[in-house]
Amino acid sequence: MQAALVQFKPRKGDVPANLAAMRDVFAQLASRPVDLIVFPEAALTGYFLEGAVYELAVDAPTMAAQVDAQWRAAGGSRPVDVVVGFYENALGTFHNSALYVRCGAPEGVHIVHVHRKMFLPTYGVFDEERFLTRGRRLSVFETPFGTAAILICEDAWHALMPTVAALKGARLIIVPSASPGRGLSGTGELESSVRWRAILSSVAAEHGVYVVYAGLTGFEGGKGMSGSTSVFSPRGDLLESLGPLEPGIISIELDPAEVDLARATIPLLGDLSAVLPDLWLDDEIPVARRLEERP
Amino acid sequence: MLPLVEVRPTEPSLQIDPALTTRWLEAFLRDEMQERRGTSRAVIGLSGGVDSALVAYLCARALGPENVYAIRMPYRTSSPSSLDDAQRVIDALGIHAETIPISEAVDGYLSHAPDADARRKGNVMARTRMLVLFDQSARRGALPVGTGNKTERLLGYFTWHADDTPPVNPIGDLFKTQVWALARWLGVPHEVVDKPPSADLEANQTDEADLGITYAKADGILNMILLGYSDHAIAARGYAPAEVKLVRRRVDGTHWKRHLPTTALVSGTAINEFYLRPVDF
Numbered sequence: 001m002q003a004a005l006v007q008f009k010p011r012k013g014d015v016p017a018n019l020a021a022m023r024d025v026f027a028q029l030a031s032r033p034v035d036l037i038v039f040p041e042a043a044l045t046g047y048f049l050e051g052a053v054y055e056l057a058v059d060a061p062t063m064a065a066q067v068d069a070q071w072r073a074a075g076g077s078r079p080v081d082v083v084v085g086f087y088e089n090a091l092g093t094f095h096n097s098a099l100y101v102r103c104g105a106p107e108g109v110h111i112v113h114v115h116r117k118m119f120l121p122t123y124g125v126f127d128e129e130r131f132l133t134r135g136r137r138l139s140v141f142e143t144p145f146g147t148a149a150i151l152i153c154e155d156a157w158h159a160l161m162p163t164v165a166a167l168k169g170a171r172l173i174i175v176p177s178a179s180p181g182r183g184l185s186g187t188g189e190l191e192s193s194v195r196w197r198a199i200l201s202s203v204a205a206e207h208g209v210y211v212v213y214a215g216l217t218g219f220e221g222g223k224g225m226s227g228s229t230s231v232f233s234p235r236g237d238l239l240e241s242l243g244p245l246e247p248g249i250i251s252i253e254l255d256p257a258e259v260d261l262a263r264a265t266i267p268l269l270g271d272l273s274a275v276l277p278d279l280w281l282d283d284e285i286p287v288a289r290r291l292e293e294r295p
Numbered sequence: 296m297l298p299l300v301e302v303r304p305t306e307p308s309l310q311i312d313p314a315l316t317t318r319w320l321e322a323f324l325r326d327e328m329q330e331r332r333g334t335s336r337a338v339i340g341l342s343g344g345v346d347s348a349l350v351a352y353l354c355a356r357a358l359g360p361e362n363v364y365a366i367r368m369p370y371r372t373s374s375p376s377s378l379d380d381a382q383r384v385i386d387a388l389g390i391h392a393e394t395i396p397i398s399e400a401v402d403g404y405l406s407h408a409p410d411a412d413a414r415r416k417g418n419v420m421a422r423t424r425m426l427v428l429f430d431q432s433a434r435r436g437a438l439p440v441g442t443g444n445k446t447e448r449l450l451g452y453f454t455w456h457a458d459d460t461p462p463v464n465p466i467g468d469l470f471k472t473q474v475w476a477l478a479r480w481l482g483v484p485h486e487v488v489d490k491p492p493s494a495d496l497e498a499n500q501t502d503e504a505d506l507g508i509t510y511a512k513a514d515g516i517l518n519m520i521l522l523g524y525s526d527h528a529i530a531a532r533g534y535a536p537a538e539v540k541l542v543r544r545r546v547d548g549t550h551w552k553r554h555l556p557t558t559a560l561v562s563g564t565a566i567n568e569f570y571l572r573p574v575d576f
Contacts, residue, residue: 012331012575050571184319186312219326221574224319245322 001145003036004029005250007229007242009218012046013056019044019070022084025249026074032251034080035144040176040216040229041085041096041153047178048220049087053131057089060114064101068109079105081112081143083214085152085176087132088116094132096120098150098176100141113141115150119158125180125223140168145210146256148172153179157199166207166269167276171234171259173209175200178216181226181244190244193228197238205236208263210254217247234262306532309518311473313480317353320465324357327463328438331575336437340428341365341384341392342495343377346466347442348384348487349478353465354440355388356481363390366431368424370496371398377495383484395431397423417496421454428461438463446471446510449517450542451549452494452502459552470514506545508538516542 006025010018022044029037041047044066045056058066063086071080081102088097096117102110116135120128138161140149149165149172156162156175165173183191196213204211210233217227230241231252242248263269279285329335337354341347354363367381378394385392400423405411411419428439441464447453448467466474471492478488492502492510503509516539519529529539551557555567564570 012573046575048573049576050573052572052576181319184311184316185308186310188312188315190315190319219323219331222323222327224323224326245318 001035001143001254001256002033003038003212003231003252003254004032004034005038005212005214005229005231005252006040006043007215007217007227007246007248007250008039008043009225009247010043010046010216012220013049013052015044015056019066022067023070023074026071026076028249029251030071030074030076034251036081036083038174038176038212038214039082039084040214041098041178042087043084043176043216044086046218046220047216047225048223050127050131053087053094054089057087057094059089059091060097060099060111063088063099064103064109064111067099067101068103071103076104079103083150083174083176085178088114095135096128096132096152097135098152098174100143100148100150100174112143113139113150115139115152117152117155118161119154121154138164138168140165140170143172145254146171146259148174150174150176153177156203159203162203162207162209162211163272166209167273170207171209171256172254173203173211175211175213177213179226179228180220180223190226190228193226193244196226196228197230197241200230200232201236201238204232204234205262205266207269208234208259208266210234210259212254215242217245234259235265304528304531306515307518307522309470309472309514311469311476313477316469316473316477317356317481320353321357324354324440324463324465327575328358328440332438332462334436334438335359335362336364336432336435337362337440338364338366338428338432338435338437339440339442340424341367341381342442343367343374343380343384343487344492344495345478345483345488346444346474348380348483349474349481350440350442350466351384351388351390352478352481352483355390360389361391362437363388364431364435364437365390365392366428367392367394368397368427369394370396370401370420372498373495374493374498380484380487380490383486387482387484393431395427397427400426413497417494418454418457420496421457425457425460440464441467443467444471444474445469446514446517447502448553449521449549450506450513450545451552452506452545453552455552470517471510472514507541512538513542517546520546 067082083100085098088095098115100113118135120134122129140147147169149170151161181190181192200211213230215227215229216225227244231239233239240250335358339351365385401420432439439461441461443458444466445468493500526539530536560568
């Protein structure tokens with residue numbers, strides 16, 4: 001699978017301008033062999049919207065139609081899969097979501113999957129749960145590469161999330177993100193970016209999955225989105241990354257055989273599958289296992 | 296005997312990577328001024344001190360020196376060396392410069408306020424400079440760029456709705472010691488970086504005498520207060536309890552200075568309480 005990861009710099013709240021910029025990206029990629037194009041979290045609106053999220057959120061079919069229209073307008077003559085983060089209006093319940101949509105197919109646009117962010121950061125500079133509702137399910141879905149999952153930004157910071165995704169069969173983890181850069185203490189890189197890389201590398205290596213990360217860039221009211229779009233091999237190696245500040249695209253081939261090889265060499269995921277029942281059935285873990293068990 | 300490694304409490308670092316910081320702040324200035332607010336022109340009140348000098352350097356790099364307008368606004372008691380130091384920055388950068396004395400404006404008002412003490416006079420000067428900066432910005436289709444650093448913001452060592460009014464500020468999240476480090480790295484003239492910092496509102500005034508603590512100590516304490524350390528934990532890292540108390544008292548006494556005016560909430564649509572829109576929306 002040939003993937004393109006787009007480090008995108010939206011204009012705050014200006015959806016028509018951002019759709020036009022998406023179309024420009026599509027036009028640049030339309031003549032190349034590309035199977036999957038990944039945009040960051042909140043790519044078409046900007047991340048920090050506060051109450052304006054209720055003005056700009058759309059439902060998934062509307063978002064899918066808009067993305068499909070851009071691909072066709074850009075001259076995309078064959079189907080392509082696109083991931084884009086967006087604020088979703090699901091009949092009056094609002095989510096920070098990411099859409100996996102197949103565009104440009106003769107039979108029309110097809111929504112493959114919608115992931116609703118489960119971990120909504122609401123601390124410090126973040127205020128998501130003031131405005132949004134958390135997703136309740138982490139599902140995997142089928143892509144031309146194989147089984148995949150989407151984790152949005154903080155979703156990926158909780159080790160259990162990629163673990164569950166991998167246990168459900170994910171071989172590719174797609175991370176659309178909007179991360180305000182912080183920490184300038186002297187490594188040549190933002191401390192927040194260094195931390196992201198350590199987390200994503202660890203996810204990839206532990207589970208033998210490709211991890212692709214698309215980061216928003218540009219300043220929003222003084223907060224600089226830290227870009228750092230990157231790809232990690234199933235062995236945890238950083239294959240490519242962009243810097244924090246400029247828009248750009250990474251084009252890379254993802255080889256399913258690499259997942260098999262990584263898992264054969266270090267079978268941590270298989271080991272986990274074997275041990276998981278013991279861990280999960282441990283009565284000391286304060287988890288209601290079935291809805292009917294809840295008091 | 297086995298080798299024994301003893302771990303003592305360490306202080307969180309205030310070190311910054313100057314190259315990365317410069318890149319970040321240049322990108323901030325271009326995005327917030329050119330892309331969000333549609334102007335490349337910056338107006339800076341150039342005092343001769345290190346804060347405004349650093350901002351001038353950052354603006355010149357981000358926007359081009361031809362887009363930077365330095366305004367010197369001396370009062371009749373201002374130190375002549377401040378004008379000279381500002382000139383060093385102007386010459387080094389090749390930015391536009393204008394000198395607009397504020398003595399007549401300030402004295403015109405003060406003739407109606409003969410009882411004004413030094414503190415009130417200082418505030419009148421600062422607010423007069425704010426008035427000049429905004430008008431000079433309007434004249435040029437420019438934006439005033441702020442020069443307040445994180446230390447003075449936290450200590451409340453500024454005039455409310457004067458020094459803090461410019462809509463864009465690249466150095467407001469940098470402590471004073473970080474301002475010095477970045478200014479040195481960017482090549483701000485040593486006469487500007489190395490002199491004792493002063494608000495220059497009164498003769499022989501220095502910030503550190505006003506504050507009762509050095510910036511180096513204040514920054515170390517402030518950084519730990521912001522990170523949530525207790526007074527005891529800060530003292531355990533080598534600071535005098537009296538100085539920790541002094542700094543915390545200043546921070547806790549000035550939260551209001553870091554906010555917009557307190558507005559009586561009477562509806563379910565109160566601005567910035569219920570009606571919430573980001574500054575760049």
